[in-house]
Amino acid sequence: MLTDYDVNARIAELQDIAALDRLAADGQPAAVLTRWATRDRGSRSGGLRRLLHLGR
Numbered sequence: 001m002l003t004d005y006d007v008n009a010r011i012a013e014l015q016d017i018a019a020l021d022r023l024a025a026d027g028q029p030a031a032v033l034t035r036w037a038t039r040d041r042g043s044r045s046g047g048l049r050r051l052l053h054l055g056r
Contacts, residue, residue: 002010020037028036 016037020033023033023036
């Protein structure tokens, strides 16, 4: 069973993924997407970095 903290962390990660997806849909260059995904946000940034590498 997930704790409230785990649920909130997953929601925040999904919101970050959606924001990154919107940037990509707007045609932002890869450098901008990488910089956005790797900005200092604690442990959540690792998942976004993995997503960026999947597209390559």
